[in-house]
Amino acid sequence: MxxxxxxxxxxxxxxxxxxxxxxxxxxxxxxxxxxxxxxxxxxxxxxxxxxVLYAEDIMRKNCQIVDGSISAFEGSRIMAEKQQGFVIIGKENVPEGIVTEWDFINKILSKKIDPSKITLKEIMTSPLTSVPSDTPMEKIANLMAGKGIRRLIVVDNNKLSGIITSRDILKFFSEYVSDMVEIASKFGIR
Known part of the structure; x- marks a missing residue:
């Protein structure tokens, strides 16, 4: 078994x-x-x-929003410092777009553009795909799979509440399955 x-x-x-x-x-x-x-x-x-799990159960909170007028080079430094593959673009906690490592590859590196000469706003993906924090996990997984996205912004009252990444989902469910297996093993199930 x-x-x-x-x-x-x-x-x-x-x-x-x-x-x-x-x-x-x-x-x-x-x-x-x-x-x-x-x-x-x-x-x-x-x-x-x-x-039933909701966005608020697994989302990363306290996400930083950066101004889209900074250079892509500065944006890449923020990503490296935070050790994450994205930056959220916006103002006053209102998200306007997202820049991912794919945007850097597709819109800068592959076109031999100097990242210090282009702004994050010029390469960001917008409009954002987002959900409120009370969205069930099943809907989130279907939305991310259906749109082929690895990051989903969580927005409440037009303000950023958090972000869910495919890595967050995998980590959460890995821990969940481990806990369930531990419970089952207490009853002789291996």
Missing amino acids: NNNSIFIEFTKISDAEIFCCLNAIDLISPSVSFISSSSFSLNINTEYTNM
């Missing part, structure tokens, strides 16, 4: 108890194995009692 094939369903009974049904599918064979046919109560971290 593969650890990645474990599915755990939770139903909240009270603040202290969760009804838990552990199911597993052996991905090698077409048969379905039910690990537990009985129900039981389990005290778990309440972080996972609400199984």
